[in-house]
Amino acid sequence: MTRNAGPGLGFEESLLFEQSRPGRRGAETPRSDVPAVDAAALLGDALRKRAPELPEVSEVEVVRHFTRLSTWNAAIDLNLYPLGSCTMKYNPKLNERVARLPGFAQAHPLSPESNTQGLLELCWRLERLLAEISGMDRVTLQPAAGAQGELAGIMMIRAYFDQRGEKRHKVLAPDSAHGTNPASAALNGYEVVTVPSGEDGILHPDALARVMDEDVAALMITNPNTLGLFEEHIVELCELVHARGGLVYGDGANLNALLGVARPGDMGIDVMHFNLHKTFSTPHGGGGPGAGPVGLTTALAPYMPRPVVEKTAEGRYAFDFDRPHSIGRLHGYHGNVGMLIRAYCYILTLGAEGLRRCAEMAVLNANYLLERLRPAYHVPIDRPVMHECVISDRALADTGVSTLDVAKRLIDHGYHPPTIYFPLIVAGAMMIEPTESESQEGLDRFADALLAIAREARDDPETVRSAPHHTRHRRLDETRAARRPILRWRPGSSSN
Amino acid sequence: MLESIGRRSLSELFAAIPAALRLERALDVPDAHSEQEALTALEALASRNENAAQCDWFLGAGCYPHFLPSAIDTLASRAEFTTAYTPYQAEISQGTLQTIFEWQTMLCALTGLEVANASLYDGASATAEAALMALRITRRSKVVLAAGLHPHYREVLATYLGGIGAEIVTLPRASDGRSQVGALPADAACLVVQQPNFFGAVETLREHAEAARAAGALLIVSTNEALSLALLNAPGEIGADIVCGEAQSFGVPMSFGGPHLGFLSASEKHLRQIPGRLVGETVDAAGKRGFVLTLATREQHIRRERATSNICTNQSLCLLMATIYLALLGRRGLRELAELNLAKAEYAKARVRETAGLTLPLAAPTFNEFVVAVPDSGAAALARARGANMVGGLDLKDFAPELGPAVLVCTTELASKGAIERLLAALAGAG
Numbered sequence: 003m004t005r006n007a008g009p010g011l012g013f014e015e016s017l018l019f020e021q022s023r024p025g026r027r028g029a030e031t032p033r034s035d036v037p038a039v040d041a042a043a044l045l046g047d048a049l050r051k052r053a054p055e056l057p058e059v060s061e062v063e064v065v066r067h068f069t070r071l072s073t074w075n076a077a078i079d080l081n082l083y084p085l086g087s088c089t090m091k092y093n094p095k096l097n098e099r100v101a102r103l104p105g106f107a108q109a110h111p112l113s114p115e116s117n118t119q120g121l122l123e124l125c126w127r128l129e130r131l132l133a134e135i136s137g138m139d140r141v142t143l144q145p146a147a148g149a150q151g152e153l154a155g156i157m158m159i160r161a162y163f164d165q166r167g168e169k170r171h172k173v174l175a176p177d178s179a180h181g182t183n184p185a186s187a188a189l190n191g192y193e194v195v196t197v198p199s200g201e202d203g204i205l206h207p208d209a210l211a212r213v214m215d216e217d218v219a220a221l222m223i224t225n226p227n228t229l230g231l232f233e234e235h236i237v238e239l240c241e242l243v244h245a246r247g248g249l250v251y252g253d254g255a256n257l258n259a260l261l262g263v264a265r266p267g268d269m270g271i272d273v274m275h276f277n278l279h280k281t282f283s284t285p286h287g288g289g290g291p292g293a294g295p296v297g298l299t300t301a302l303a304p305y306m307p308r309p310v311v312e313k314t315a316e317g318r319y320a321f322d323f324d325r326p327h328s329i330g331r332l333h334g335y336h337g338n339v340g341m342l343i344r345a346y347c348y349i350l351t352l353g354a355e356g357l358r359r360c361a362e363m364a365v366l367n368a369n370y371l372l373e374r375l376r377p378a379y380h381v382p383i384d385r386p387v388m389h390e391c392v393i394s395d396r397a398l399a400d401t402g403v404s405t406l407d408v409a410k411r412l413i414d415h416g417y418h419p420p421t422i423y424f425p426l427i428v429a430g431a432m433m434i435e436p437t438e439s440e441s442q443e444g445l446d447r448f449a450d451a452l453l454a455i456a457r458e459a460r461d462d463p464e465t466v467r468s469a470p471h472h473t474r475h476r477r478l479d480e481t482r483a484a485r486r487p488i489l490r491w492r493p494g495s496s497s498n
Numbered sequence: 499m500l501e502s503i504g505r506r507s508l509s510e511l512f513a514a515i516p517a518a519l520r521l522e523r524a525l526d527v528p529d530a531h532s533e534q535e536a537l538t539a540l541e542a543l544a545s546r547n548e549n550a551a552q553c554d555w556f557l558g559a560g561c562y563p564h565f566l567p568s569a570i571d572t573l574a575s576r577a578e579f580t581t582a583y584t585p586y587q588a589e590i591s592q593g594t595l596q597t598i599f600e601w602q603t604m605l606c607a608l609t610g611l612e613v614a615n616a617s618l619y620d621g622a623s624a625t626a627e628a629a630l631m632a633l634r635i636t637r638r639s640k641v642v643l644a645a646g647l648h649p650h651y652r653e654v655l656a657t658y659l660g661g662i663g664a665e666i667v668t669l670p671r672a673s674d675g676r677s678q679v680g681a682l683p684a685d686a687a688c689l690v691v692q693q694p695n696f697f698g699a700v701e702t703l704r705e706h707a708e709a710a711r712a713a714g715a716l717l718i719v720s721t722n723e724a725l726s727l728a729l730l731n732a733p734g735e736i737g738a739d740i741v742c743g744e745a746q747s748f749g750v751p752m753s754f755g756g757p758h759l760g761f762l763s764a765s766e767k768h769l770r771q772i773p774g775r776l777v778g779e780t781v782d783a784a785g786k787r788g789f790v791l792t793l794a795t796r797e798q799h800i801r802r803e804r805a806t807s808n809i810c811t812n813q814s815l816c817l818l819m820a821t822i823y824l825a826l827l828g829r830r831g832l833r834e835l836a837e838l839n840l841a842k843a844e845y846a847k848a849r850v851r852e853t854a855g856l857t858l859p860l861a862a863p864t865f866n867e868f869v870v871a872v873p874d875s876g877a878a879a880l881a882r883a884r885g886a887n888m889v890g891g892l893d894l895k896d897f898a899p900e901l902g903p904a905v906l907v908c909t910t911e912l913a914s915k916g917a918i919e920r921l922l923a924a925l926a927g928a929g
Contacts, residue, residue: 018600018825028826029567031834035915036845041729041837044844045863048700050731053833054607056824064825065569068818071593072578075585079577085586093581096533101753102571104551105544111755112559112892113548117884120546121754134526146619146756149798149810157661185798185808190661194803232514263512264519279811287815288594289584289616289775291757307657330657334560334622334650334722334744335755347540353530365511366499373503386514413590418583424799442499468783473589476783480588483780483792487769489613490603491779 006081006447007416012474015070019491022057028064074474075288076418082440082448086390086421086433087180087228089258089280091360094351097283097344106343111335115320121339122319125311128346129295132276135349135357136257137267138297141276144307144337148255151275151294152186152222154307157329158273158298159220159249160190161305165327168247170219176205178229178425180253183222192219199427203229203383207238214246224253225266228425228433230368230387232259240270249273249302257281258437259365259389262358266297273298282345293341307332363438364389367445371436374449378456382428390435394428403459403466405430410477411458411469415451550752554888554917558867558908559696560621560648560722561755562747565911567826570749574819584775584811588790589782594814595789598777601821608724609741610732611763616775617812618760621744622651625690625720626658627773627807628742628762632688632716634771634806639664642686642715644706645671645678646695648722649897655690675699675860675869679706682713688740690718693733694726697860697898698843698867698906707737716740724748724761726865729836740764749823750816759816770796773807835911839866842909846918855926859901867908869894872925875903883924890921 042049059067076083083090101107109118129141145151156173163170173187176197184194195213200206204227214221221243225233233239240250252266252274258281260266266274278284279292286292298306308328309321352360365388372381372391380396395405409419409432421433436445459466470476505511512520531539550563557563574580578593585591585598598616605614618624629641641664643652656666667686672678675697682689689710694700703719710717719733721743733741746758764772770793778792798805827835843866850856855873872879876893883890891907898904905925909918 015596017596017603019603022828025830027828027831028569029828029831031827031831031838032565032911034838034841036841036918039837039841039844041840044840045700045730047704048702048730048863050727050729053829054604054728054732056604056607056827056829056832058828058830059825061569061826064822065573067825068573068597068822069576071596072573072576074590074592074596075578075582075594076587076590077578078581083581083583085583088583090581090583096536098575098580100537100540100544102751103541103544104549105541105547106549107751107753108549108551108563109547109754110550110555110557110563110752110889111561112557113889114880117548118546118754120543123546124543131527146623147809147811149808150619150623153658153661153808157657160661181797181799181802181805182808182810184803185801185805188803188805189658189808191663232512234514234516237516237519262521262525264515264521268521269519285580285815286583287813288579288582288591288597288818289814290811291619291813291816292811293757329660331622331650331653332657333756334620334648334654334758337755338619338757339754340751340757343540347536350528350531350536350539351533354524354527356530357525357527362508362511366503366508369503369505369511370499386511388512388514409587410589413587418590419587470589475589475592475786475788478588478782478788478790479780480790480792483778483790484795487776487792488779489599489769489776489792490606491599 006451013070015067017491018057018059018067021059021063024058026058026060028059028061081416082436082444083418084420084434084436085418086435087255089435089437091283091437092439093283093285094348097347100347101340101343119319122311124346125342126313126319128342131349132295132297136274136297137265139300140303140306141295141297142306143295143342144333145294145296146333146338147290147292148275148277148294149182149186150332151296152182153189154296154332155251155273155275156186156190158302158305161327161329162302163219170217172218173220173222174213174218175222177427178227179222179224180255183253202385203231204233205239207235207242210239210242214242216246218248220249220251222251222253224255226256226259226388229383229392230390231385232388236269255280256389259361261361262354263361273302278341278345283348284341284344291338291341293338305329360438367436367438367440371434371445371449375452378453390433392428392431392433395430398456398459401459401463403463405432407466407469408455411455411466412451413470414472417448417451548889555912556891556907556909556921557889559892559906560744561752562723562908563752563910563912564747566749569826570819570822573822574815579818580815585791588788592788595777597818597821599779599789601817602777604824605761605763608727609763610734611741612766613769614763615772616777617817618762618774619813620756620758620760621722622654624742624760624762625651626655628718628740629655629688629690630658631740631771631773632718633664635716635768636687638685638687640667640683640686642667642669642682642689644669644689644691646697646699647690647692648696675862676701679709682709682715684713686713686715688716688718690720692720693730694723694865697869698864699860699862700730700865703733703736718742723865725836725839728832729840745820748820750819757813757816759813759820771806774809775812838911842913843868846909849919849922853922853926856922859904866910867906869901869904870907870925871902871904873927876905879905879925882927883921886920886924888921888924890925
């Protein structure tokens, strides 16, 4: 096989609780300069009798523990990480440095506005940059992740109809939609109606027209969609929804493909979320924190979460709480500001040309990979793609090797697998998003690995089916984990 | 590359986008900054925010200044943690997965409950998710809030519940700062109580548990100063069904309010109604212990509109910081630190009692935060503190006007005796 990852010395590491020794510690509390107090006398019955059973380990043990654990993760900084619809692009280190400046990292959300003008200005500017990039009129920065952005967007749509005295009960979403779309609609009490995509993988106006009526509050649509295809009829789709008084929600997960090329606001989208951890390079962090600002049209502005940062006539920045039609607060403070800072810095470093370059290179890379993979893998919908491509395991059907096996075998080659079995409308889907961060040589190495696996599926299917072989763990038993959940460590409870 | 895929130009790649939709101009954004220029621009913005590195800091109110041991940022900055995504592929995500499992275990130890999830956005949304969970479990429609829930948490709860038409009922505050508990409405899904509450008062919780039980409702205890869990009763041991809140105090920077670390733990019987991710132990094909995301059938990517929540990410990196923090301090260290916070507050309160012009309007026991009544106005008192290079606390004018001119003051391990004395002198306006 093409060795992209080689053998290395891997460290074993037990749980912290198993290393615990009474009296050991990794951090000392400072000496007290005030009189000692009798906690029992002060707190009475509320005093905890036993200290919580936390592990007792030294600093070097803690450092080795987490350093060792870190080596068990795949990461963008190790290799291409082609998880579709997740936009695992390179995260510039400058962004990490600026987010740690004390004026950001040690600022408090309830400090008076006069003392946090730098942060308020950053938020005000970021709102305008995101509005320009997306073609939306306003942007709320409060949602802490894309899914919370969806929730906020649907809430604003609901508030818009409430204000007009209209009761609508349905939200439409194509069958290729992310699972968060129907879940966000349901959290707002809407019934979700699925609209089938066409044979060509995109949504067609006639399919929408069949289900669109005055009871539909919104269509939720991802563009480019999860097949990596541009929804070519987007203008007509939006017009259809608008003609019946409905609104269109844009899932911005795949915005990377459109940066500087086209804008959702120009397509007729009324409200959309951004995933700053995807499009704007804030680190994914092992599953978060993300940030999910929401762009909206002027018609929806009265319903934005409060507070909103405004610039006063005197050139000061201030929170506007006086928004009587607002859906309210969505976050304890102002959202995941640490992520907003990183995204702002990213946009500054790219400029207009750099942003457009992201989209161009991301789309070029995805199309290039698709061409390289076509000889060995089934391409369910064979059209030019945007930022990601979807292939399937159909061409391997006679070998008994499935998408899951291919994914696990990719791990042996040093790659994080693509998103698999999604979108749901493609059986055995592998959704590959290389992003703009990869060079041609990097893409070739990845394609070579996938092609080698397809050959191996014919020559030695068992090796593929039993992959991964080079990881410190073999395939993990997920069924066992779900059937008999062990969700915390207990003395003597370990499977080992 | 273009040629190899049969295209002549980059713009041809975007042929699927109708011409009318293509942006034929450059985006109106600032010119590209070099790394050096961008750093200068961001430093200029950062320099215009007061921060806890510059001055003595007594402002908490749900976001607390604590000392951050050096190992946290060193370890949590490792790219293998920061540039990984959700641990869907368990064989190459064991670092993240084992960390989450360790966090779940620590959180159960702190809250006294049996299961904990892999974190939520923040304390406010975690409290809202807990209320939604109680509504699902009891199939009732009323959420009862004890007095003293952080006003922002109350707002977020109202936002979340607005979508499904649940009713919110608020109980009154007792004169000592704690919440008053009477009989709950018969159709209450839950009673939500913050510990310590927004005014710093330590609640007894036992009568809350009894009131909830009598009404067949769940008791939800929300904590936003997680350090207090080391010193106060584990809520799960005195009747809480769900313990949730904010764990920013465990090594996560204040960062202007986010990203922080929402947490949620519950009794085992409510496992299937827990929102968000869970990590469980299992074995691999060779019988070796490992960890995986589990019970995903509750989640949106499987159940779509029937999921327990729409949540998709967690706050993994903040969870990592907190797990490192708790590992460093350990069982004794965390308790000692909590006792030190208590001692600082008690010292400050003792000095308030001796200071002309200042009083303690609420008599309930406190942890590291308390209300001080000031002679003129909260704004004037805080301005005097600011003049002495101190951030003196939160003006309660907009949050609890009935208390008169008053300030919410927080004293963590960072507050020195001398700084406390200077603060009280400034708040009193002495001299």
